[in-house]
Amino acid sequence: QSVLTQPPSVSGAPGQRVTISCTGSSSNIGARHDVHWYQQLPGTAPKLLIYGNINRPSGVSARFSGSKSGTSASLAITGLQAEDEADYYCQSYDSSLSGSGVFGGGTKLTVL
Amino acid sequence: QVQLVQSGAEVMQPGASVKVSCQASGYTFTDYYMHWVRQAPGQGLEWMGWINPNSAGTNYAQKFQGRVTMTRDTSISTAYIELNRLRSDDTAVYYCARDTGSSSGAPLYYFDSWGQGTLVTVSS
Numbered sequence: 156q157s158v159l160t161q162p163p164s165v166s167g168a169p170g171q172r173v174t175i176s177c178t179g180s181s182s183n184i185g186a187r188h189d190v191h192w193y194q195q196l197p198g199t200a201p202k203l204l205i206y207g208n209i210n211r212p213s214g215v216s217a218r219f220s221g222s223k224s225g226t227s228a229s230l231a232i233t234g235l236q237a238e239d240e241a242d243y244y245c246q247s248y249d250s251s252l253s254g255s256g257v258f259g260g261g262t263k264l265t266v267l
Numbered sequence: 268q269v270q271l272v273q274s275g276a277e278v279m280q281p282g283a284s285v286k287v288s289c290q291a292s293g294y295t296f297t298d299y300y301m302h303w304v305r306q307a308p309g310q311g312l313e314w315m316g317w318i319n320p321n322s323a324g325t326n327y328a329q330k331f332q333g334r335v336t337m338t339r340d341t342s343i344s345t346a347y348i349e350l351n352r353l354r355s356d357d358t359a360v361y362y363c364a365r366d367t368g369s370s371s372g373a374p375l376y377y378f379d380s381w382g383q384g385t386l387v388t389v390s391s
Contacts, residue, residue, distance in 0.1 A: 157311060191377040193312075200362055200381035201304075201312065212379065244312050248376040255328050256302065256314035256376045 158183060159245050159259035166265040167235045175230045175262045177245030183257055185226035188248040192221055192230045195242040195261075204243070205230060232264070240266045269293040271363050271382035278388045279353050286349040287385045289363030296344035297321040300366035300374040303337065303348045305359040306384075313359075318346055321370040353389045360384040 160178040167173040177190060184190055190208050193201035203212050205221035208228065218239075220231045228247075232239055245259040274288040289301065303315040316327035318337040325337050336349045346363055362385075364378035 189375075189377070193378075200384055201364075201378075202381075203377065203379050206367070206377050206379075246312075246314075246377065253329070254326065256304075256317075258304075258312040258314060261311040 157260040158249060158257040159247060161243075161245060161259035161262045163260070164263045164265065166267055167232075168267045169235050169237065171235050172231060172233045173235060173264065174232075175243050175245075175264070177228045177230070177259050179226050179228075179247060179257075181226065182251040183226075183247045183249040184223065184228060186250055188250065190221065190223050190228035191246045192219075193244045193246065195244065197241070201244060235266055237266050240264055269365065269380040271365065271380055273361075273363060273382040273385045276386040276388070278390065281353055281355060281389055281391055283353050283389075284349060284351045285353060285387050286347055287361050287363075287387065288345050288347050289382050290343065290345045291365070292344065294365075296339075297341055298370055300368055300370055301337075301339070301346045302364045302366055302374075302376075302378060304362045304364055304378075306362070307356070307359040310359075315348070315361075317366065317374055319370050319374075320346060326374075350387075353387075355389050358387065358389045360386050 192205040194204045195201045208223040249257045270292045297320045302317040320339045339346045363382040365380040366374045368375035
């Protein structure tokens with residue numbers, strides 16, 4: 156299983172708001188390491204969506220936002236659109252075991 | 268614009284070794300760390316390690332230590348990952364991904380550019 160825990164799936168109707176949680180531990184998110192989020196459309200490479208907990212790269216819609224508190228982080232998507240249907244992954248750094256990148260197991264977003 | 272172009276799909280026998288390449292363009296190759304991430308069919312992303320293209324220093328995930336080697340050829344702006352003693356559960360798409368952190372400092376462990384992925388199938 157993954158070091159970071161995400162719900163396997165979430166869904167929402169067009170126009171709605173959904174959130175995806177990402178729970179870690181004291182050696183990653185709880186150790187104040189940043190959380191990043193990626194969107195992966197079917198058959199494509201992941202795309203950076205949020206970095207440094209709350210920051211959007213240039214070109215990413217303001218409908219996507221990130222937050223972090225304690226040992227958890229969340230990705231919120233407002234005004235859901237059909238094109239948002241994808242897999243979403245959280246990612247951080249883990250300071251145990253000589254340091255490593257760690258991912259969540261991924262969340263499949265279905266737009267109803 | 269930054270581009271990472273990976274080598275083509277491979278089909279390997281169990282116990283063999285595979286080497287995947289990732290050629291960078293659009294930036295100075297030695298300025299940024301390069302990571303490798305893999306994704307088994309229908310599964311999530313798994314971080315494998317990084318290489319500092321400037322110093323050739325590496326950091327491998329504990330799971331792969333002893334079985335993985337990351338190298339680079341700065342003359343052709345290319346990073347490589349070699350995985351030995353392949354097993355069926357190594358079947359996956361392997362991605363290279365550029366770290367946003369400068370190679371003169373510490374990696375930031377988030378990735379702003381990704382290769383297109385290379386499918387490695389391990390089957391007898």
